[in-house]
Amino acid sequence: MARYTDDLALAHMLADTADKISVARFRALDLHVSSKPDLTPVSDADIAVEKALRATLARARPRDAVLGEEYGDSAPAAGDGKRRWIIDPIDGTKNYVRGVPVWATLIALMEGDTPVVGLVSAPALGRRWWAASGLGAYAGRHQSAATQIHVSGVSQLADASFCYSSLTGWEEIGRLDAMLDIMRHTWRSRAYGDFYGYMLLAEGALDIMVEPELSLWDLAALVPIVTEAGGTFTDLAGRPGPAGGSAIATNGKLHDEIYTRLGVRSNNPMS
Missing domain, CATH: 3.40.190.80 (D-Maltodextrin-Binding Protein; domain 2)
Structure with a gap:
């Protein structure tokens, strides 16, 4: 089995959880939005997604550290901390709170300073992108409906x-x-x-x-x-x-x- 396959599968599970929460609150009339100290917005969906993903990671990867936009850095319950999950619960919150469908949950696994797994899930666009070191990059609605993707050959x-x-x-x-x-x-x-x-x-x-x-x-x-x-x-x-x-x-x-x-x-x- 290729390295990071299990981590990538977990990233998809995390994204499934995030999508259920974020889609349910998208364009909700009672969506609560506040401002952080840097004056950027944060919604109740941002908070709920990050809490849910942290809870899953605490069970599934207790030896891994976690860094999230809303709750910062948390040390692992055990382990050396070389593996760290990076979470942006909703990238594009300004779009999210205005009802623009271009927003996504970003999930990464880093080993040291190197991101080795990355997943971007944009449920309002019906699309997800993912990759892991040595496994290539893919896009589709989900894993079973995926196409390998490549950058362009434009040189001018x-x-x-x-x-x-x-x-x-x-x-x-x-x-x-x-x-x-x-x-x-x-x-x-x-x-x-x-x-x-x-x-x-x-x-x-x-x-x-x-x-x-x-x-x-x-x-x-x-x-x-x-x-x-x-x-x-x-x-x-x-x-x-x-x-x-x-x-x-x-x-x-x-x-x-x-x-x-x-x-x-x-x-x-x-x-």
Whole structure:
């Protein structure tokens, strides 16, 4: 049996639980929404999903640590803590509370600093994406209705579809002009935002996705899906993986050019 198969199966079970809770509260008239200290919204569905997933992990993987957006880091009941589950109960909460169906539960397993399992479940879109190290990346409504996915083969910026979350963050770090320049030179640019751009990248539907400021729970589940689909995923400093708090994800062929145009020193591991 391939390594991580059991962990991936557990991730699907966790996603099934999350979907039942989040779908039941989506567009509910009595949905309770409050603001966190950083002024981002949190709904009762965010809280309920994370509590449920933590309870399942405590039973199924008591030796593993857990990090979630709403309840932070928790040490394992036993074990060395090298394995850690990363949970974003609802990525795209602003969409969720406004009734926009582009939101998802993000579930990842990390060993040390490396995400080895990633699953993104977007039940309002009727779609789920998942991957594990060495097992490839897949998408479908569920495991029994899945298709292996791959990034595109686009190699010219003029032919590329470019995606981002918003422009305000790039303005704050002084790279708005660079972003606008990329938009002028690509075939198409759209701000799909949150998890969705990365999943479209992994499917080959677009070629570049960038974000300047993110948390580990925003990123960890995305990395295995993009890389197992054949893409490249680094932070703005060129470091592979999710630890840097930013993201440049591409089909690999366009990575160096995006670094150059964003004014970031290229350390592309694919070059």
